[in-house]
Amino acid sequence: MKPPDHHKPHLAARRKFLELSLESTRKSYYPQLKEQLARAKENEEHLQLLIDNLPALISYVDASQRYVLVNRELEKVFGMDRDQIIGRKMKHILTAENYAKVEPHIQYALAGRSGRIEVAYNTKQNEKKLYEINYVPETDQHGHVDGFYILSIDITEKKQAEKERAALEDRLRQAHKMEAIGTLSGGIAHDFNNILSGMYGFSQLVETHKNDPDKVEEYNRKIFESAQRASLLIQQILSFSRQSKSNKHPIRLLLILNEALTLLRSSIPSHIEIKKNLNSRAKVLADPTQLHQVIMNLCTNAYHAMGDEGGTLTVTLEEETAFGNNTGKDTPWTQEKYLRLSVSDTGHGIEDQIKEKIFDPYFTTKKIGRGTGLGLAVVAGIVEKHNGHIELKTTPGQGTTFHVYLPVVTDTPATAETPNAMASQKEPPGFGRIMLVDDEALILEVLETFLSGKGYQVTTYDTGVSALAAFTEAPDQFDLIVTDMTMPKMTGDKLSGAVLEIRPDIPIIMCTGYNENFSKTDALEAGIARYIQKPTDLSALSSIIRELLSNKNARSI
Secondary structure (H helix, E strand, O other), X not given: OXXXXXXXXXXXXXXXXXXXXXXXXXXXXXXXXXXHHHHHHHHHHXXXXXXXXXXXXXXXXXXXXXXXXXXXXXXXXXXXXXXXXXXXXHHHHOOHHHHHHHHHHHHHHHOOOOEEEEEEEEOOOOOEXXXXXXXXXXXXXXXOEEEEEEEEEEOXXXXXXXXXXXXXXXXXHHHHHHHHHHHHHHHHHHHHHHHXXXXXXXXHHHHHOOOOHHXXXXXXXXXXHHHHHHHHHHHHXXXXXXXXXXXXXXXXXXXXXXXXXXXXXXXXXOOEEEEEEEOOOOEEEEOHHHHHHHHXXXXXXXXHHXXXXXXXXXXXXXXXXXXXXXXXXXXXXXXXXXXXXEEEEOOOOOOHHHHHHOOOOOOOOOOOOOOOOOHHHHHHHHHXXXXXXXXXXXXOOOEEEEEEEXXXXXXXXXXXXXXXXXXXXXXXXXXXXXXXXXXOHHHHHHHHHHHHHOOOEEEEEOOHXXXXXXXXHOHHHOXXXXXXXXXXXXXXHHHHHHHHHHOOOOOEEEEEOOOOOOOHHHXXXXXXXXXXXXXXXXXXXXXXXXXXXXXXXXXXX
16 A cells, blocks of 8 residues: 655655765764774784794694694695695695694694694605694683694704704713823823732732742732722723713712722822712712713812812712702702712912803813813713702812702612622532633633633634624524624624524623723613623623523523
C-alpha cells in the first residue's frame, strides 16, 4: 500500500536528513579512520623493515604450525621467498632431519613453554651451521596458545672462536710449562746425578761383597730404592710437562703440594729456606697437573723475588670460610668452605703501580732470560677455571704473598688398604701362556725371567709385527698379552687393535714409559684391560696378571 501523497514531503525531508548525517559523519570520522589505518600499515612496514635487518632468523608460527611471519634472513637461509613460506607448515619447509631435531620443542612451545636449544643445521647451501634457537609462545586471554615466536641466531663462528681461544689457552699453559722445566732443569739434573751415583756405587759394593749375602741384600735394596726415586722424579716431570686435556676429579691438594715441593727443593738453592705449614687434608675438584703447575709457578716466582740474597719461602695450606677472609672485591664466592693455598716470600715486594698488571700475559719485571711473563697469567686462568680466586698481598721491601682459594668438595670415606695384606700372603704358582712384546732386549729378559719364575709359560717378541704374525697363526695358544707401547714398525696400540679383532676376549696389558698421543683413557676405550707406567713394578704386574687370568678363567667356567 502506497503512502498518501501528503506524506511525500516528510519522506523526502527524512531522506535528505539521513544523507546529510551520513555525509557529516563521513567527513568527521573518515579522515581519522583513514589516518589510523595508514599509521597501522606504516607501523607494520616499520616492524617488517626492522626484523628484516636483524642478523637473526625470525618467524611467527601459528598453532597449526603454519608460518605467519618471516624475515629476510630466514628467506636467505631457507633459500625461499616469503610468499613460498607463509601459510605452509614447518614440516613442509624444513628438511626431515632438521624438523626431527626441533619437533619436540615445537610441542613444548604449543604447550605454553618457552625454551632455548642449540641445533646443528645443514643449510640449503650445504653449509653446516650451529644455531641457538629461542622460542616464546603467545597466548590469548584464556591462556590458549595461538602460536609462538622463533628467534634463531647463527653461533657457528662464536663456537669456533671459543674453541680457538681454548686451544690458545692450552698452548699458553704449555709454553709456561716448558719455561718452568727450563728453570728447574739444573736442579733436576743435580738430583738425577745424585740418584745415579748412589746406584752406581751400591752396584760396585754388591760386586765387592758378593760373598756376604746380607750385604748383597742390603745393597740391592738400596739400588731398588734409588730406582724408585728416579722413577718418581721422571713421573713428576712427565706429569708436569704433558700437554693434556683438563681432567678434573676430587684430589687431596696436600699430596700434589708435597710432590711439587719435593721437585722444587732439588732446584731451589739451599740458601732459600722452605717452610711448610700444611694443615688440611681436604679435597678439591681439580686437574692435578694444572694445580701442580700453579704451585710450581708461584714458588718459582717467590724464589726469583728473593734471588741471590736468599730468604724464606713459606707455603701454607688451610681451610677457611669465604666470609671469614673477604678480599674486599666483588668476588662471587660459590660456597662457604674453601681451601686456601698461600705462597709467601721475603723478597723485594711489588710496587703499587704495577700490581694491577701482574696477571697480564707477557708482563714481567724479570731480567731477560729469567722469564717470559706467562706464569701468573696462566695461574690466574687455571684458578678461574677451577671456580677459585687468587689474591695478592704485597708491601714493597717486605715480601709478597699469593693466596689461592679453591672450593672444598665433600670427602668420601677412605677405602680399606688391601694391597699390603695381599702382599703378605704367599702367592701360589702362576698358570697361563703369556705373549711378551717389547723392543728393548733388557726389559724382555727381566720380565721373562720374572714371569717364568712365577710359573707362567712366556714367549717373547721384539717387534709388534712378529708378535701379530705369531698370534694370527695360533690365536688360541696365548692367554694374555703384555706389550710395550712405543715400538718400531708397529706400536702397541696398533698391535692390540689387530689382536682384539681376532680375539676380543684376550686380556692385554699395555706398558708405556711416556706417550703423548695415547692415554690410559684411550687404552681402556680401545678394549685394553690395563695400562701401566714404566718402569714396571714386577710385584704389581704379577698381581694384575693373576687377576686378569682369574677373571678370564671364571668367565669360561
